[in-house]
Amino acid sequence: MSKTSTSEKKKGFKKYILGFWILFFAGILSVFFIFLLAGWGALGPMPTFEELENPETNLATEVISVDGETLGKYFKENRTPINFEDLPDHLVNALVATEDERFYSHSGIDARGTLRAAIFLGQRGGASTITQQLSKLLFTDPNKSGTFNRIIQKVKEWVIAVRLEEQYAKNEIIAMYLNKMDFLYNAIGIRSASRIYFGKEPSELNIEESATLVAMLKNPSLYNPVKEQFKDNSRQRRNQVFVQMEKNGFITPQVKDSLQELPLVTNFSPEEHDDGIATYFRAYVQEFMKDWIEDNPKPDGSSYSMYRDGLKIYTTVDFKMQTYAETAVERHLQNLQKEFNRQNEDNRTSPFRDIEASEIESILQRGMKNSDRYKRMKQRGIDEDSIRASFNRKREMRLFSWEGPIDTLMTPRDSIRYYKSFLNTGMMSMTPQTGEIKAWVGGVNFKFFKYEHVKQAKRQVGSTFKPFVYATAIDQLHLSPCDEYPNTPYTIPRGRHGVTEDWTPANSGDDYGGNKTLKQALAESINTITARVINKTGPESVINLIDKLGIDTSKIDPVAAIALGTPDISVYEMVSAYSTFANKGVYVKPYAVQRIEDKNGTILYQHQPESRDVLSAESAYVTIKLLEGVTQFGSGRRLRLNSEYAKNTEAYKRAVTGYPYAFDNPIAGKTGTTQNQSDGWFIGMVPNLATGVWVGGEDRSVHFPTIAYGQGATLALPIWGMYMKDVYADESLNVSKEEFEEPDNLSIQINCDEISEEDLEGAEEKTLEFEIDF
Known part of the structure; x- marks a missing residue:
């Protein structure tokens, strides 16, 4: 060559x-x-330094009870971030072992893993680090299709991952990643996931629960532990997490083997807006927040968002007391509804009574126009005839029942009538001295009954109004509970106190005769003596008093008949007004929100108490002593079913089986029953807690046929009794059993000798006669 x-x-x-x-x-x-x-x-687009420092994310606003429990959230994405310190070690170890073994040694990109993935074309695992996954979740769009777009996305992930590593510590990256992940079922972020899938905070998770959540990171749907068809996948993937933990030295082979044998156990607790505890209260707080947000912009002029800004709303509601209140409502109304349905079996116009067919039709038409279905169709421009016709066509529906939801075929018109048949309730409990609302039950089931009965609804209050009349007389005229009046028919003539024609109120059961002290008159709800008292004070003075007690008087006319409880008043107003008597005559406006914080803990709102002097301490205390008589020998006597006389009666034995109250501490309270038994009330107070309960149908024509079941002592008082039994059993709540504090220099006589043994037995017998045997 x-x-x-x-x-x-x-x-x-x-x-x-x-x-x-x-x-x-x-x-x-x-x-x-x-x-x-x-x-x-x-x-x-790439994130700026500021965006890297504060990644935009949708954070749920959390509603927190006074004892630190989460009552609920408002969210577009149900995410409540937590710090790395709140994560258990085994959760972090499971995450690193499974998703990124060299997490603590790389700077955002795992070169070794990337090379392996390139050589084996991903057959031996991917190369995406935890930091890359976080960058993808935070700043890139995973929805773009096509090979070129996917390559560009991957490049951007790498760049952002490196920048994140420069900006944040490793532990911060882990916390951010777990806070951002979507675990399905509104479980966005590790805190929501641990609460929804296991009913506990992340710090309370055990190792197998942590492994189950980490297993979901690969594919939350395919490895979901509550989807029946994927439970096997979930368990197998969880066990693979244990393999990775053993491989990386976090657990021993023996521990791995024992953990892999454990069954897959969850405690699934979905967090929907309509589910959980205090649903009606949360709806009230939501409205409070809307008003607050409107009046309080951010420093830059933009508006806060309940659904994205991660606010924390600290409320006055006590989680335990709220639970006891909801339990009492459910226990009593579930039984009461059975009896109500039984008594309606032969009622041709069920559930309505005492009204004509035309009035029933008006109620149904009104219900139709108030329905969401009607409003939606109207907004879509559908004509009236078509809308009405749609209410007569059967369709699949899920209906409320006390035994659980019912799936059925029914016309919307029939469903309106069906829901009218349920008795509903409003209940509120507050601390008289501070105005803190401790429990709020606005109805029987928020998902099916959106109308709220604590503050939104106003109903006739019946005899629960009478203490306002007596308090006015005590404050203005210095009347004593021991003052006597004849229990005889009494007429206020036409032209006096707004009376258009002679007014002679009748006593319940036409019960007349002898003299009665004011204490007896209030305890036995004697109408004639109440009429005598308002004739002395005048209705204007009574209205002036209740206005100072926080009751809206704009629609209450100054007529003598208000003495018997004709005004419509809310549970919220009644409880706050009664609380003034327990607070020595000082009205304190009820409140529910203590403070609002932003996601960084900065206080944005702090409650400022509102109070005013309304009655003298003496007048308030004397009114309390009158109200104590109601529970001593009046319509509230069943709260004290513990005397030797009562124990020898069959009625007592039946009552104790259902409601064993037997309270022996001072209780000031009043029952109320309105015309045709449409509304039943009981408001009861101990020195540091006032609670009011209303029970009735949505429409006044929905009621029991007789006073036996339709009186306040049967409809509402049992809820108060069951609630207070649970409250007193929980000593951590420190609810008082003491006497109401007597003011100094009491000048009005309060100790009367008028309550004889015969009176007690007679009142007790009358009370027990109407006791329900469920």
Whole structure:
């Protein structure tokens, strides 16, 4: 071979070598240039330094009880972030072992894992680090399709991952990643996931629960532990997490083996807006927040969002007391509804009574127009005839029942009538001295009955209004509970106190005769003596008093008949007004929100108490002593069914089986029953807690046929009794059993000798006569 040929071959070989290195370095420079372009934002928007420092994310607003429990959330995404310190070690270990073994040694990109993925084309696992996954969740769009777009997305993830590593500590990245993940069923973030899937806070998770959640990170649907068809997948993937933990030295082989044998156990507790505890209260707080947000913009002028800004709303509601209140409502109304349904079996116009067919039709038409179905169809421009016709076509429905939801076929019109048949309730409990609302039950089931009966609804209050009349007389005229009046028919003539014609109120059961003290008169709800008292004070003075007690008087006319409880008043107003008597005559406005904080803990709102002097301490205390008489020998006597006389009666034995109250501490309270038994009330107080309960149908024509079941002592008082039994059993609540504090220099006589043994027995017998045997 000639020297020329050899030389040419060497030159050709050098060209190939040179070409290879040129291509190699060009490739490196190209990759470098691509990353540089991505960093400059040439391949699409990239997060700024400020965005990296404060990643935008939708954070749920949390409603928190006074004892630190989460009552509920408002959210577009149900995410409540937590700090790394709140994560158990085994959760972090499971995450690192499964998702990113070299997390603590790389700077955002795992070069070794990337090379392995490239060589084996992903067959031996991917190369995406936890930081890359976080960058994808925070700042890139995973919905773009096409190979080129996916490559660009991956490049951007790498760049953002490196920047995140420069900006945050490793532990912060782990917390951010777990706070951002979507675990399905509104479980966005690790805190929501642990609460929804296991009913506990992340710090309370055990190792197998942590492994189950980490297993879901690969595919929350395919490895979901509550989806029946994927439970096996979930358990297998959870066990693989244990393998990874053992491989990385976090657990021993023996522990791994024992953990893999454990069954897959969850405690699924969905967090929907309509589910959980204190649903009506949360709806009230939501309205409070809407008003507050409107009046309180951010420093930059924009508005806070209940659904994205991660606010924390600290409320006055006590989680335990709220639970006891809801339990009492459910226990009593579930039984009461059975009896109500039984008594309606032969009622031709069920559930309505005492009204004509035309009135029933008006009620149904009104219900139709108030329905969401009607409003939606109206907004879509559908004509009236078509809308009405749609209410007469059967369709699949899920209906409320005390035994659980019912799936059935029914016309919307029939469903309106069906829901009218349920008795409902409003209940509120507050601390008289501070105005703190401790429990709020606005109805029987928020998902099916949206109308709220604590503050939104106003109903006739019946005899629960009478203490306002007596308090006015005590404050203005210094009347004593021991003052006597004849229990005889009494007439206020036409033209006096707004009376348009002579007004002679009748006593219940035409019960007349003898003299009665004011204490007896209030305890036995004697109408004639109440009429005598308002004739002395005048209705204007009574209205002036209740206005100071926080009751809206704009629709209450100054007529004598208000003495018997004709005004419509809310449970909220009644409880706050009664609380003034227990607070020595000082009215304190009820409140539910203590403070509002932003996601960083900065206080945005702090409650400022509102109070005013309404009655003298003496007048308030004397009114309390009158109200104590109601529970001593009046319609509230069944709260104390513990005397030897009562124990010898069959009625007592039946009552104790259902409601074993037997309270022996001072209780000031009043029952109330309205015309035709449409509304039943009981408001009861101990020195540091006032609670009011209303029970009735949505329409006044829905009621029991007789007073036996329709009186306040049967409809409402049992809820108060069951609630207070649970409250007193929980000593951590510190609810008082003491006497109401007597003011100094009491000048009005309060100790009367008029309560004889015969009176007690007679009142007790009358009370027990109407006791329900469920």
